[in-house]
Amino acid sequence: SPDCLQPQTIILHSTRRNIWIILHDWATDRLAALQKAGLIRKLGLWSSPAWSCTGSAVSSNDLIKMFSAFYASRACLVCGDTGLCGPYKLIPNVVFPLSKSVLCVPCPQQAQDPPAVKGLSLATKVRRSMSSRVHEAVKAIALCHNVTPVYESNGVTDQAEAERHYEDSCRVYQASSPDEVALVQWTESVGLTLVGRDQSSVQLRSPGGHILNFTILQIFPFTYESKRMGIIVRDESTGEITFYMKGADVVMAGIVQYNDWLEEECGNMAREGLRVLVVAKKSLTEEQYQDFEARYVQAKLSVHDRSLKVATVIESLEMEMELLCLTGVEDQLQTDVRPTLETLRNAGIKVWMLTGDKLETATCTAKNAHLVTRTQDIHIFRLCVTQAVLCVTQVCLKYYECEFMELACQCPAVVCCRCAPTQKAQIVRLLQERTGKLTCAVGDGGNDVSMIQEADCGVGVEGKEGKQASLAADFSITQFKHLGRLLMVHGRNSYKRSAALSQFVIHRSLCISTMQAVFSSVFYFASVPLYQGFLIIGYSTIYTMFPVFSLVLDKDVKSEVAMLYPELYKDLLKGRPLSYKTFLIWVLISIYQGSIIMYGALLLFESEFVHIVAISFTSLILTELLMVALTIQTWHWLMIVAELLSLSCYIASLVFLHEFIDVYFIATLSFLWKVTVITLVSCLPLYVLKYLRRRFSPPSYSKLTS
DSSP, rough: OOGGGGOOOOOOOOOOOOOSSEEEEETEEEEEEEOOOOGGGGGGOOEEEEEEEETTBSSOOOOOEEEEEEEESSOOOOOOOSSSSSTTTTTOOOEETTTTTEEEOOOTTOOOSSSOOOTTTOHHHHHHHHHHHHHHHHHHHHHHHHEEEEEEEOOOSHHHHHHHHTTTHHHHHHHOOOOHHHHHHHHHHHHHHEEEEEEEEEEEEEEEEEEEEEEEEEEOOTTTOOOOEEEEETTTTTEEEEEEEEHHHHHTTTBOOOOOOHHHHHHHHHHHHHHHHHEEEEEHHHHHHHHHHHHHHHHHOOOSSSHHHHHHHHHHHHSEEEEEEEEEEEEOOOOTHHHHHHHHTTTOOOOEEEEOOOOHHHHHHHHHTTTTTOOOOOEEEEEESSSSEEEEOOOHHHHHHHHHHHHHHHSSSSEEEEEOHHHHHHHHHHHHHHHHHOOOEESSHHHHHHHHHSSSSEEOOBBTTHHHHHHHHSSESTTTTTHHHHIIIIIOOOHHHHHHHHHHHHHHHHHHHHHHHHHHHHHHTOOOOOTHHHHHHHHTTTTTHHHHHHGGGGOSSSSEEEEEEHHGGHHTTTTOSSSSHHHHHHHHHHHHHHHHHHHHHHHHHOHHHHHHHHHHHHHHHHHHHHHHHHOSSSSSSHHHHHHHHHHEEEEEEEETTTTOHHHHHTTSSSHHHHHHHHHHHHHHHHHHHHHHHHHHHHOHHHHHHO
């Protein structure tokens, strides 16, 4: 009997290969971009990235993987008699599991008599009824969406002519969600094609080539609060008014007519990693629609509680709807998502996956992405008592914030499912408040904008869901795998360079300030500046600017080494390159060098004050150039040019500085040995300390660089 039939599954496979690089994406001709340069130094300090798995790590090549049509008898039969002037293309390949037997249903044009299988006999009436139901399900998927077909010229066909004749080769589907496009493309693959749409009408083309016209009476767009969308259309050929709706199973379960299999089948599809939608319909008479339209217009004109009244009117229509089918869309993982997550995990970064999908879908995605390793278990929050990857539902965020954060922070990875956009931002805010660490949010859709803006650093992935996330983020990348290089290479270099540059600028200013303080104290705090005019201006500009800013070219390890050994990133999480300790060390170095230069010049000058200026200023310039050389880890040819250029500028400017420096005195041997002694005393001890430190306490990357 039909009751023994099980729901069938149609699996369509698709492969697509994309080649991506970090700066330029040749497949899409897009560039990775930086939106806010002021946050680049934080790339080396991320410890808790929040990852929106809905689209940021999944390929834009979405495909419809499952289409299950269910009826009151739990049978899933697809017959060729579609009622649309021809059979669907999928019909000859449909397979139905039936205990140990398999029933293949051909098109009516291919077989006149009904198929015979042992233990099964189907009447023509039943076969036609099932066919009409499948036809209605496919038509609902082809109508209930926000996809718009756009016709573009392909160089051979004119654009206007292509739009007039609905040329398939020139048609491109555009929508805010790639899931919608995947569903419409699937209906096209089975014979029912969306060929035209505007604000008031929709045109479909049947397998026989006939154009079916529908008038859009009302449309209710998808919202994150309602988790469903609906559309009311009128068939212009028959005048029938139909209300189609699709949405998440959690909300549609209370809208459709009673059944005992919806929850089970949704769970089965979710466990395979599919994003499930429930499709339903309701036929309306002309009187019913006119009554609804009057109440709907009146609710939209209300001044007080407009949204509530509109929602109430719509809900009055969402009752006892006929369940048509379930759809499952698979989001394929992008290339190198698993290695990227493994790199982040080895770098000491905890990854949290935030998604609005079902618990089963989120768990399947976490396993496919290897966010859950083989040695880890998965526990629901209420049952978790040991360290494991954690899957939580939204109720935990509402009632158990403190307990949730205390337990979740001890887990190597966390998966939060059924999260609304505001809840994603709430989780990021809780991480910042409870842990005090920097957070990074990675997303690709409009529902990730609040999370990206709440995090310390936001990364937007450009995809088919639009550029809302990438425009709202601090950094924009074209694929999720670029996140590894963004952190391990660019983040590491940016953090270390910013730390060295900022501390050296402080050292440069504090050193000359110490010299002025010593000079004033020796001369009874007289209000006499040590350096006047161009000397004080040139010191901060042409004499020391180029070497100091050449530190932005420095790097401790090569890019290949940083990507191969992500464990090096753990040292940055400790904040050692830029801390109170390093700041105090640079302050002591500045005081020591400023005092040595000033006291040395006072002890070694001969008779005139101008000799003090010549000796101390020349020693100061040489000391700064040598300190830049002491700080550099890896030499770049531009660094050498900057050092030589600054020294040459100072020597050449001595000819024009006769008002401040005795030109004849600097050409004597006495000046040269005095400057050499003062410079060596100020810099040589620091070089010795640097050598001893690298000899007895080498950094973690020393063996890799050697």
